[in-house]
Amino acid sequence: MLVAVLAYLILPLIAMLEFSTRGDVDPVTKAATRSLQSYAAIFSYPNLVDGIIASLEIAALTVVGMLAILVPTMVWTVVRVPRMRRVVEFLCLLPLAIPAIVIVVGIAPIYRFIGQHLGPLGASPLTLTFIDIILVLPYSYRAIDSSLRGIDTATLADAARSLGASWPRTIFEVIVPNIRGGVLSAAVLGIALVLGEFTISSLLSFNTVQVVIYLLGKRDPFVSVAVSLLALVFAFVLLFVISRFAPGADNRAQRAAEEPA
Amino acid sequence: MTSTSPTPAAAGHGVAVVFEEMHRWYGPVHALDGLSIDIAPGELIALLGPSGCGKTTALRALGGLDVVDQGRILVDGKDMTTVPANKRNMGIVFQAYSLFPNMTARDNVAYGLRLRGVDADARKKKADDMLDLVGLGKQTTRYPHQMSGGQQQRVALARALAIEPKVLLLDEPLSALDAKVRRQLREEIRRIQIMVGITTLFVTHDQEEALAMGDRVGVMSQGRLEQIAAPAELYDKPKTRFVAEFVGLTNRIDGTVEAGRINLLGTSLPLLPGSATSGHATALVRPESIRLAAQTGSGARVAAISFLGSMCRVQAAMPSGEILIAQMAASDFVSLQPGTEVSVSFLPAPVFAIAD
Amino acid sequence: MTQLVTRSASPSATAAGPASSGAGASRFRGAGNYLALIPFHVYVGLFLVLPTLIVTIGSFQDQAGSLTLDNFKAMFTNEQFIGSFMKSLQLALITAILGAIVGGLLAWAVVRGNPNGILRQLVIAACGVLAQFGGVMLAFAFFATFGFNGLITMFLKNNLGMAADGSWLYSLAGLAVVYTYFQIPLMLIVFLPSLDGLRQEWYDASASLGGGAWSFWRNVGGPILAPSFLGALLLLFTNAFSAYATAQAVISQGCALITQQIACQMQSEVILGQENVGKALALGMIVIVSAVMAVYAYIQRRASRWVK
Ligand SMILES: Nc1ncnc2c1ncn2[C@@H]1O[C@H](COP(=O)(O)OP(=O)(O)OP(=O)(O)O)[C@@H](O)[C@H]1O
Numbered sequence: 024m025l026v027a028v029l030a031y032l033i034l035p036l037i038a039m040l041e042f043s044t045r046g047d048v049d050p051v052t053k054a055a056t057r058s059l060q061s062y063a064a065i066f067s068y069p070n071l072v073d074g075i076i077a078s079l080e081i082a083a084l085t086v087v088g089m090l091a092i093l094v095p096t097m098v099w100t101v102v103r104v105p106r107m108r109r110v111v112e113f114l115c116l117l118p119l120a121i122p123a124i125v126i127v128v129g130i131a132p133i134y135r136f137i138g139q140h141l142g143p144l145g146a147s148p149l150t151l152t153f154i155d156i157i158l159v160l161p162y163s164y165r166a167i168d169s170s171l172r173g174i175d176t177a178t179l180a181d182a183a184r185s186l187g188a189s190w191p192r193t194i195f196e197v198i199v200p201n202i203r204g205g206v207l208s209a210a211v212l213g214i215a216l217v218l219g220e221f222t223i224s225s226l227l228s229f230n231t232v233q234v235v236i237y238l239l240g241k242r243d244p245f246v247s248v249a250v251s252l253l254a255l256v257f258a259f260v261l262l263f264v265i266s267r268f269a270p271g272a273d274n275r276a277q278r279a280a281e282e283p284a
Numbered sequence: 285m286t287s288t289s290p291t292p293a294a295a296g297h298g299v300a301v302v303f304e305e306m307h308r309w310y311g312p313v314h315a316l317d318g319l320s321i322d323i324a325p326g327e328l329i330a331l332l333g334p335s336g337c338g339k340t341t342a343l344r345a346l347g348g349l350d351v352v353d354q355g356r357i358l359v360d361g362k363d364m365t366t367v368p369a370n371k372r373n374m375g376i377v378f379q380a381y382s383l384f385p386n387m388t389a390r391d392n393v394a395y396g397l398r399l400r401g402v403d404a405d406a407r408k409k410k411a412d413d414m415l416d417l418v419g420l421g422k423q424t425t426r427y428p429h430q431m432s433g434g435q436q437q438r439v440a441l442a443r444a445l446a447i448e449p450k451v452l453l454l455d456e457p458l459s460a461l462d463a464k465v466r467r468q469l470r471e472e473i474r475r476i477q478i479m480v481g482i483t484t485l486f487v488t489h490d491q492e493e494a495l496a497m498g499d500r501v502g503v504m505s506q507g508r509l510e511q512i513a514a515p516a517e518l519y520d521k522p523k524t525r526f527v528a529e530f531v532g533l534t535n536r537i538d539g540t541v542e543a544g545r546i547n548l549l550g551t552s553l554p555l556l557p558g559s560a561t562s563g564h565a566t567a568l569v570r571p572e573s574i575r576l577a578a579q580t581g582s583g584a585r586v587a588a589i590s591f592l593g594s595m596c597r598v599q600a601a602m603p604s605g606e607i608l609i610a611q612m613a614a615s616d617f618v619s620l621q622p623g624t625e626v627s628v629s630f631l632p633a634p635v636f637a638i639a640d
Numbered sequence: 641m642t643q644l645v646t647r648s649a650s651p652s653a654t655a656a657g658p659a660s661s662g663a664g665a666s667r668f669r670g671a672g673n674y675l676a677l678i679p680f681h682v683y684v685g686l687f688l689v690l691p692t693l694i695v696t697i698g699s700f701q702d703q704a705g706s707l708t709l710d711n712f713k714a715m716f717t718n719e720q721f722i723g724s725f726m727k728s729l730q731l732a733l734i735t736a737i738l739g740a741i742v743g744g745l746l747a748w749a750v751v752r753g754n755p756n757g758i759l760r761q762l763v764i765a766a767c768g769v770l771a772q773f774g775g776v777m778l779a780f781a782f783f784a785t786f787g788f789n790g791l792i793t794m795f796l797k798n799n800l801g802m803a804a805d806g807s808w809l810y811s812l813a814g815l816a817v818v819y820t821y822f823q824i825p826l827m828l829i830v831f832l833p834s835l836d837g838l839r840q841e842w843y844d845a846s847a848s849l850g851g852g853a854w855s856f857w858r859n860v861g862g863p864i865l866a867p868s869f870l871g872a873l874l875l876l877f878t879n880a881f882s883a884y885a886t887a888q889a890v891i892s893q894g895c896a897l898i899t900q901q902i903a904c905q906m907q908s909e910v911i912l913g914q915e916n917v918g919k920a921l922a923l924g925m926i927v928i929v930s931a932v933m934a935v936y937a938y939i940q941r942r943a944s945r946w947v948k
């Protein structure tokens with residue numbers, strides 16, 4: 024039973040590998056050959072390369088922007104205005120209740136405005152950063168929140184303040200190092216989400232990697248499958264690395280907080 | 285209290301339990317290494333030992349929650365070794381968190397009765413009686429998360445007793461509680477156990493708890509039973525070096541053995557069986573056996589004094605720099621201050637000596 | 641008094657010196673503490689709340705901007721729209737149930753393994769990728785497997801001589817298969833923590849009181865897990881209901897599902913008088929998803945009451 028489920032989950036991935044490594048049919052023997060030409064061909068599609076670069080840039084900007092907005096806000100909420108915690112949580116989790124397609128419908132007029140008034144910058148796919156930050160909020164919030172719960176943030180802040188640290192120092196030199204597991208998870212989840220984002224970029228007509236893969240799939244499915252597999256493997260490695268290092272540390276802290284000494 | 289024979293606490297209807305040469309391997313770990321214990325009907329045995337010595341393994345084997353690889357378990361003369369847990373009729377209280385979180389205190393206690401097909405009214409009455417017995421008659425409709433750790437453990441005890449088990453098994457039931465509740469609850473468990481007259485195995489790594497509760501205390505080490513005896517005997521006449529060192533505070537004092545006695549700082553003391561027989565040896569001396577008296581020019585000095593209620597514990601620094609710990613009634617120490625020069629003498633109780 | 645309040649409320653006064661950084665100051669809830677949250681609220685307001693408002697208000701307007709209910713009338717009378725909603729709901733329900741059952745069993749298998757083992761972490765990471773970052777890429781995975789030239793299709797054709805052409809994949813049935821593919825790992829991720837919360841002590845206690853496996857699951861394990869299971873099911877439902885990328889990649893022509901229907905409306909705003917119907921459909925989705933999420937939140941709260 025378990026084996027069957029795992030096989031079902033793994034089969035498409037193996038098929039991707041098989042599919043993307045098909046070579047030309049040998050003219051003499053008529054036998055199929057193996058080759059990496061689909062992977063090499065990635066670079067012969069400038070659109071694809073541009074899409075990959077654009078997505079990576081958006082991912083980087085999104086992570087920076089998300090951390091800049093979320094970390095100070097969450098820390099501040101915990102140590103200074105706990106009664107706002109529920110409000111912040113609600114707003115951060117709200118994107119889960121508003122499907123991406125709905126956000127596109129509502130945000131299209133705003134993007135039209137940005138496109139008209141920000142000149143060349145407005146036409147850049149990098150403007151997707153604004154909306155991608157919203158999309159990653161629920162996941163980032165949860166990652167950082169579980170870290171914050173693992174430590175006694177308010178006491179740490181009181182201690183730092185009583186030793187004479189300013190608020191920025193307290194947040195960035197005392198609290199952030201103690202929640203770095205959660206911050207790292209949030210960043211990695213953010214990168215993976217942005218690299219996989221299709222709905223919004225497609226409907227706003229920005230050529231991110233997913234949009235290009237989708238369009239290319241009709242012309243050269245072999246290359247599309249090759250890029251897809253690479254992207255999945257990349258996301259897998261990222262997630263595996265954080266599950267190996269960051270959450271383990273968080274779990275320990277959480278368990279320590281729950282159990283009596 | 286000096287006899288090694290089982291001393292049943294009450295003439296209840298407890299049953300005899302026998303562990304016969306039990307072995308248990310977890311991969312390379314030999315968790316039980318030929319463990320044998322005879323438990324008399326109605327007796328409370330406290331199993332004491334360091335972490336990882338196999339106490340839980342022994343208890344789970346008796347409860348049927350784990351198997352033994354070799355050996356037998358007899359309950360009331362019948363071989364129970366291969367009977368599954370749900371057919372053994374044993375009440376188990378775990379360390380913590382064992383109450384079913386989706387049930388009220390009453391439903392928790394009634395669970396075992398429900399499995400036995402007892403009808404709803406009788407179930408409720410019995411559950412409420414049991415909760416009364418553990419002092420929670422007013423909290424029958426609370427959920428576990430609405431109760432303190434001590435209350436939860438009381439419910440767990442009531443639940444274990446409700447099925448009128450043959451044997452009661454407690455695996456460090458107090459270790460998650462704070463000191464005051466722990467002391468209070470252990471007295472209550474003992475009171476109820478004597479009242480019910482049920483044969484009980486109580487596992488703990490807290491020696492004070494073991495000595496206070498057990499009719500007899502079994503000391504385990506590395507899957508083996510080192511000694512099983514009444515608390516006073518265990519304390520005064522340890523049979524092995526491990527027991528002498530593990531139970532109670534001990535001072536280690538160098539001396540010389542000659543003709544079955546040891547000479548310590550000029551005093552000759554009798555030796556316990558199993559001690560070194562000649563030459564230089566280290567004696568393990570209880571703090572209660574050491575007497576300190578103010579005397580100038582003797583070389584030893586009081587380093588620190590701590591009061592433990594009516595008792596007093598004094599640390600004395602010997603000229604060699606070693607620290608001796610002595611314990612006496614507080615009234616005997618009135619003349620001592622940190623820094624006072626003192627002489628050291630011993631009560632003539634037998635001591636255990638290890639060859640150097 | 642007034643002066644005191646304004647002084648403490650200004651950020652510079654809060655950081656002024658030891659006197660104001662003590663315990664008293666940290667408990668003081670001045671307006672200044674809220675000021676620090678303004679950037680977050682402005683941002684979320686601009687890029688999340690405002691779009692939602694645009695959708696909500698727009699769905700009650702005609703193209704001239706005056707108030708109307710015509711958009712909703714169109715939504716409830718046009719068979720195409722109703723059909724899209726129904727297809728999406730069906731697809732979401734079926735794949736959520738399948739995913740919840742299979743994923744739940746998979747999670748159970750994972751929980752019984754070594755909690756710190758590398759296998760568990762591999763499975764969790766893989767499930768994270770498949771559940772949340774798939775979209776278009778998962779569609780391609782299935783093209784490579786069951787598509788016209790896919791591995792399995794070719795295998796059936798060449799080795800078993802079957803007339804497999806893989807066209808079923810590009811239909812709603814195919815979509816259900818692909819959706820289930822990401823629902824199973826999502827279930828694992830959502831449900832695993834609840835399974836981890838089940839304690840060995842409960843099983844042992846039940847056994848010592850005379851209960852077998854069945855009594856335990858019926859009276860203890862089942863009731864404890866039920867809320868989390870139901871919650872996970874709802875989460876899977878909204879996940880499938882809201883999905884667009886996979887559907888678009890698998891069925892690129894037409895406007896079958898409601899998400900695709902909304903995209904179609906958005907891209908063909910030329911049809912006179914229909915400009916804001918897409919917004920009404922979007923509002924319809926918000927209502928459905930929010931209702932499900934509200935139930936989900938309620939169930940989660942109940943579930944966490946028992947299992948801390
Ligand atoms: N399920 C298991 N798998 C592998 N090893 C085990 C298992 N249970 C116990 N052990 C090992 O068997 C030995 C005895 O364990 P046991 O739990 O009986 O110790 P204990 O005396 O109860 O210790 P503690 O005071 O820490 O509870 C230990 O070395 C332990 O690591």
Ligand SMILES: [Mg+2]
Pocket residue numbers: 339340341
């Ligand atoms: Mg133990």
